[in-house]
Amino acid sequence: MKRINTVLLELTVGILDFLYRERHFQRFWVLEVIARAPYFAFLSVLHFRESLGLRTPSHFLLMAEHFRQTVNETEHLQEMERRGGDRYWVDRFLAYHLVLVYYWCNVGYYLIAPKSAYHLAAEVEKHATHTYEFYLLTVDRDDTRIQEIMEDEHTHHTELLKAMEMI
Numbered sequence: 632m633k634r635i636n637t638v639l640l641e642l643t644v645g646i647l648d649f650l651y652r653e654r655h656f657q658r659f660w661v662l663e664v665i666a667r668a669p670y671f672a673f674l675s676v677l678h679f680r681e682s683l684g685l686r687t688p689s690h691f692l693l694m695a696e697h698f699r700q701t702v703n704e705t706e707h708l709q710e711m712e713r714r715g716g717d718r719y720w721v722d723r724f725l726a727y728h729l730v731l732v733y734y735w736c737n738v739g740y741y742l743i744a745p746k747s748a749y750h751l752a753a754e755v756e757k758h759a760t761h762t763y764e765f766y767l768l769t770v771d772r773d774d775t776r777i778q779e780i781m782e783d784e785h786t787h788h789t790e791l792l793k794a795m796e797m798i
């Protein structure tokens with residue numbers, strides 16, 4: 632599954648990178664819309680499992696962590712909105728349709744294979760870290776807010792790797 636995750640991610644990222652050349656904040660906004668979906672999906676599935684009496688010792692920790700991550704990703708999204716990332720209809724159309732599919736894929740994936748779902752989300756966060764790092768290196772190395780967001784994405788990546796061991 633890890634190989635499939637990596638291939639699917641590289642394909643999607645390749646398409647988005649091609650479509651969003653030189654449109655940094657629109658690309659970041661689309662990525663942030665998509666990046667939030669796995670955390671909502673993980674929370675939904677954890678609630679659902681709990682409602683069926685399938686709570687595990689790690690449930691509370693994972694739910695608290697994923698809730699915190701959704702809030703943090705929403706802060707990133709708001710920052711990209713402040714920078715005009717959602718200004719154009721075409722970007723909103725693409726992001727909202729992508730996230731609709733991606734959310735439900737994550738719900739199913741996390742229900743059936745939670746470790747693999749965490750792996751995919753961790754790969755997405757690794758990509759997000761590299762995307763912001765590339766922007767800092769090539770466009771504006773003094774953008775402190777983007778530096779903070781890059782560090783958040785790196786933290787999410789390491790948290791997801793730990794979650795893989797907990798589930």
Ligand SMILES: [Fe+2]
Binds near residue numbers: 663703707784
């Ligand atoms: Fe983010």
Ligand SMILES: [Fe+2]
Binds near residue numbers: 666704756783784787
């Ligand atoms: Fe993130």
